[in-house]
Amino acid sequence: MVRVALDAMGGDQGVAEAVEGAAALSREERPVQVLLVGELDAIRAALEDQRYDPRWLQIIPATGCVGMAEKPRAALDSMPNCSINVAAKLVRDGEADALVSAGHTGATILAASDHFERLPGIRRTALAAVYPTEQRHGPRGDPFALMLDVGATLNATAEDLVSFAVMGSAYAKIISDNPDPRVALLSNGTEPNKGTPNIVGAHAILSQMSTVNFAGNVEGLDIPRGTVDVIVCEGFLGNVVLKMLEGVSEVVADLARDAYARKFLWRLGLTMLSQGIRQLRGMTDWKQYGGAPVLGFDRVVIKAHGRSNARAIRNAVKVAAKAVDRGLSEQIRAGLAPLNDRK
Amino acid sequence: MVRVALDAMGGDQGVAEAVEGAAALSREERPVQVLLVGELDAIRAALEDQRYDPRWLQIIPATGCVGMAEKPRAALDSMPNCSINVAAKLVRDGEADALVSAGHTGATILAASDHFERLPGIRRTALAAVYPTEQRHGPRGDPFALMLDVGATLNATAEDLVSFAVMGSAYAKIISDNPDPRVALLSNGTEPNKGTPNIVGAHAILSQMSTVNFAGNVEGLDIPRGTVDVIVCEGFLGNVVLKMLEGVSEVVADLARDAYARKFLWRLGLTMLSQGIRQLRGMTDWKQYGGAPVLGFDRVVIKAHGRSNARAIRNAVKVAAKAVDRGLSEQIRAGLAPLNDRK
Numbered sequence: 001m002v003r004v005a006l007d008a009m010g011g012d013q014g015v016a017e018a019v020e021g022a023a024a025l026s027r028e029e030r031p032v033q034v035l036l037v038g039e040l041d042a043i044r045a046a047l048e049d050q051r052y053d054p055r056w057l058q059i060i061p062a063t064g065c066v067g068m069a070e071k072p073r074a075a076l077d078s079m080p081n082c083s084i085n086v087a088a089k090l091v092r093d094g095e096a097d098a099l100v101s102a103g104h105t106g107a108t109i110l111a112a113s114d115h116f117e118r119l120p121g122i123r124r125t126a127l128a129a130v131y132p133t134e135q136r137h138g139p140r141g142d143p144f145a146l147m148l149d150v151g152a153t154l155n156a157t158a159e160d161l162v163s164f165a166v167m168g169s170a171y172a173k174i175i176s177d178n179p180d181p182r183v184a185l186l187s188n189g190t191e192p193n194k195g196t197p198n199i200v201g202a203h204a205i206l207s208q209m210s211t212v213n214f215a216g217n218v219e220g221l222d223i224p225r226g227t228v229d230v231i232v233c234e235g236f237l238g239n240v241v242l243k244m245l246e247g248v249s250e251v252v253a254d255l256a257r258d259a260y261a262r263k264f265l266w267r268l269g270l271t272m273l274s275q276g277i278r279q280l281r282g283m284t285d286w287k288q289y290g291g292a293p294v295l296g297f298d299r300v301v302i303k304a305h306g307r308s309n310a311r312a313i314r315n316a317v318k319v320a321a322k323a324v325d326r327g328l329s330e331q332i333r334a335g336l337a338p339l340n341d342r343k
Numbered sequence: 344m345v346r347v348a349l350d351a352m353g354g355d356q357g358v359a360e361a362v363e364g365a366a367a368l369s370r371e372e373r374p375v376q377v378l379l380v381g382e383l384d385a386i387r388a389a390l391e392d393q394r395y396d397p398r399w400l401q402i403i404p405a406t407g408c409v410g411m412a413e414k415p416r417a418a419l420d421s422m423p424n425c426s427i428n429v430a431a432k433l434v435r436d437g438e439a440d441a442l443v444s445a446g447h448t449g450a451t452i453l454a455a456s457d458h459f460e461r462l463p464g465i466r467r468t469a470l471a472a473v474y475p476t477e478q479r480h481g482p483r484g485d486p487f488a489l490m491l492d493v494g495a496t497l498n499a500t501a502e503d504l505v506s507f508a509v510m511g512s513a514y515a516k517i518i519s520d521n522p523d524p525r526v527a528l529l530s531n532g533t534e535p536n537k538g539t540p541n542i543v544g545a546h547a548i549l550s551q552m553s554t555v556n557f558a559g560n561v562e563g564l565d566i567p568r569g570t571v572d573v574i575v576c577e578g579f580l581g582n583v584v585l586k587m588l589e590g591v592s593e594v595v596a597d598l599a600r601d602a603y604a605r606k607f608l609w610r611l612g613l614t615m616l617s618q619g620i621r622q623l624r625g626m627t628d629w630k631q632y633g634g635a636p637v638l639g640f641d642r643v644v645i646k647a648h649g650r651s652n653a654r655a656i657r658n659a660v661k662v663a664a665k666a667v668d669r670g671l672s673e674q675i676r677a678g679l680a681p682l683n684d685r686k
Binding site for chain 1: 494497498529530531538539562563564565566567568578579580582583584585586587588589590591
């Protein structure tokens with residue numbers, strides 16, 4: 001039975017959504033042991049509104065929570081018993097197997113970095129994001145692809161990019177049931193010599209590695225197309241690209257709303273199209289699809305979106321349990337073996 | 344009367360489209376003197392199919408043309424009299440005021456770099472792209488914003504980014520009739536300390552400059568929203584982002600086509616919506632809107648899209664003439680004065 005420490009306080013939606021997600025999970029056929037970490041009274045009050053199976057829920061008290069606008073280092077230091085710190089310590093001490101939080105991204109990564117070790121051969125961690133694409137991936141026909149890093153490591157060396165490729169490949173194997181995910185570097189051209197020196201260097205190393213199904217470089221065009229299963233880039237680039245995808249979905253939705261308001265015939269057309277539009281919006285609204293893994297630590301860490309509702313929290317906990325169950329860390333270690341052996 | 348040297352050979356659509364564009368322009372009320380540079384026989388043959396005013400067209404013979412798949416340095420060196428070399432030399436020697444090409448982007452920038460000087464204070468040149476946004480910009484209510492660099496300079500120093508900001512501002516003033524364009528740096532957060540060291544450094548310099556209306560940092564979300572008039576970034580990032588915008592438009596169009604094919608009700612809805620969809624596609628198809636300026640040289644250089652048709656070529660020549668007429672180089676010099684004076 002996998003045990004997940006859930007920071008119940010951090011999300012924008014407050015403790016009620018986190019508790020509702022955990023309660024719903026406890027009633028499922030294959031529940032996960034969830035340690036709800038946060039203010040005792042708040043969690044107890046939220047639980048009173050829920051039906052849940054008490055065997056799978058446990059409350060671990062914590063004091064305070066890092067707010068979205070706080071500086072993470074100062075907040076963690078001034079609140080040693082805040083929810084994310086307590087949750088991370090539970091995982092460090094072996095009382096839980098994975099950490100899940102919908103709170104402050106920087107604070108989550110920093111708490112993990114304070115309490116966990118990095119896997120051998122990993123110099124920098126990476127935050128990975130799942131995003132929708134036009135093509136279907138893997139044997140399950142998953143429309144989602146993975147991109148990393150999207151903000152944990154602004155500048156990455158060639159070796160960092162290679163370790164991101166290995167970690168992304170391991171995560172895609174486990175979560176998307178894709179036995180051999182195609183991994184590519186994001187660059188300004190497909191030729192091996194295209195890009196900044198770290199990309200050219202990573203290309204040379206990855207071309208020689210048997211543990212990653214390396215597809216070479218892809219370009220910006222290939223991101224929404226979904227040409228490959230895993231796209232690797234520096235955190236700065238990944239962050240800009242991911243936020244831009246979010247902006248594009250908003251603009252498309254706005255344009256549709258605008259068309260709706262303007263013309264009767266368009267309105268009629270849009271009403272008829274509503275099912276299709278809902279489907280399109282679902283495809284571009286990646287927030288509902290579980291959490292983003294923070295990769296590189298010897299423990300499983302899943303960062304759920306700040307705006308996660310109960311369903312998103314439940315999905316993030318499930319993803320964390322699956323990553324533990326299927327041995328994410330061991331997969332990453334195996335993928336890195338050719339590099340670590342070389343040293 | 345502005346004279347434009349047009350590389351008539353380089354575009355994917357061949358010499359006929361370039362000649363048709365120039366011919367159409369010669370019949371307008373305010374024509375531009377166009378020097379058609381390329382194979383004499385091919386241009387003459389193409390002109391036979393056109394109505395044109397011979398006062399505004401002149402043929403300048405050249406031998407050969409850089410193909411899209413060629414290495415630009417080797418191609419330019421082995422073909423000293425190819426169309427882009429001859430056209431650039433005409434501008435260098437003062438026989439024309441601006442260079443326009445729909446050919447190989449790298450070869451266009453390299454030919455300009457071989458034959459023109461950079462403006463004082465400009466260390467690296469930038470390729471700027473016009474792209475559609477949700478908001479309207481400037482007093483004309485232009486839905487387009489400018490992004491630079493999108494591929495001329497992969498890595499830029501803080502000073503390079505500042506010079507890109509000045510050049511982008513000058514170009515937006517002239518081409519979009521926007522007297523005071525808002526200029527921002529693309530980063531992973533809006534705070535002044537967010538981003539890579541070159542961005543943080545550029546932010547500090549731009550905050551002190553009176554010649555640029557600096558709006559601080561913007562994020563990926565702001566690109567499609569059109570929060571500002573000019574977005575400044577390194578060429579590597581700009582290239583990935585621009586190609587991604589292109590990919591997103593393609594995917595939206597594909598999804599609409601797919602919906603059309605699948606369901607009768609959707610099909611009916613889409614037919615009714617067709618006017619709206621055309622408008623959306625027009626907004627995301629920036630290829631039809633003139634050319635991309637190569638900024639930083641002491642001469643005006645406009646790179647038209649490789650797939651330019653006659654109308655796009657004509658627009659690119661008009662944009663070049665407008666940039667000359669309104670003193671683009673002088674505007675850039677004036678904008679850089681605070682920096683050059685400091686040295």
